[in-house]
Amino acid sequence: MSIKKRAQQGFTLIELMIVVAIIGILAAVALPAYQDYTTKSKVSEAAQLISVAKKNMVVAFNEGTLSATSDNTSLGLGAANTIQGKYVTSVTAAGTGATTGTITAVMRATGDTNVDGQSIVWLVTCVAGGSCNTTVSAAAPFPAKFLPKT
Template sequence: MKSAKMIKRVQRGFTLIELMIVVAIIGILAAVAIPAYQDYVTKAKVAKVASAVSAVQTAIAQFSQENGGTLASLASADNWTSLGLSGAPTTTTEVTGISVSAAGVITASIAPAITGTACNIVYSPTVGGTAIKWAVSTTCAAPVPAIVAKWN
């Protein structure tokens, strides 16, 4: 009779060791996923900087085309009308400001939310005839320089 009761006894849950194994697996997955997610978020924010600057890059390229492949007559940095723009591009939570030098160098000021400190991404044009090539550099801390290096 006693053995019949033991056979009918069915396991009704998980043992402590099984639960501990599941918690350990979840912890390992989180340790790998969280840094990868943070890098993904940083890449997305830096891509927004490139998007914000693209209108100014296009305006500078057009200015170069209209002036015989040169940026020599580009007005001062605050004269957006010489580029055919009504004003400086609007800022976002990632980009706190965009400026253009008389040589056509674009400087995008980055909000501290991306890297923890304020920094800049600089787009330097090289005009060769009718073509324009942009060299991109940064004063930001890691991982932004690695992201920007892929743009060159």
């Protein structure tokens, strides 16, 4: 009685099930991270669009023309609804005093309901003889993880 060795051909069912399980676990981790990454990149458009407003606000402070009545026009910007992008509806700049101002960007169509329609606000605070600092915030339900750094 001779037993011949057979070469294994293909994969067993258990091996295939293990591979499918591993792929499922990786997908479950990767998909939410990818969605967060794409939303954050869409929100970053707002930081790019407000950069001119921020620069003009700092220039107005240094020239002594920043005031509580400063707005897009006095800061040399277009109307709020003309400063827009694919994910930003408008950018509004407003002086709140001789050393402070706010810049507000309204988001749209990012695919995240916590972000769409929400406003991101940059507060520009200047110190005479010093520099200007910027802080960024947004009201709930806007997730803090999507806010630009400054």
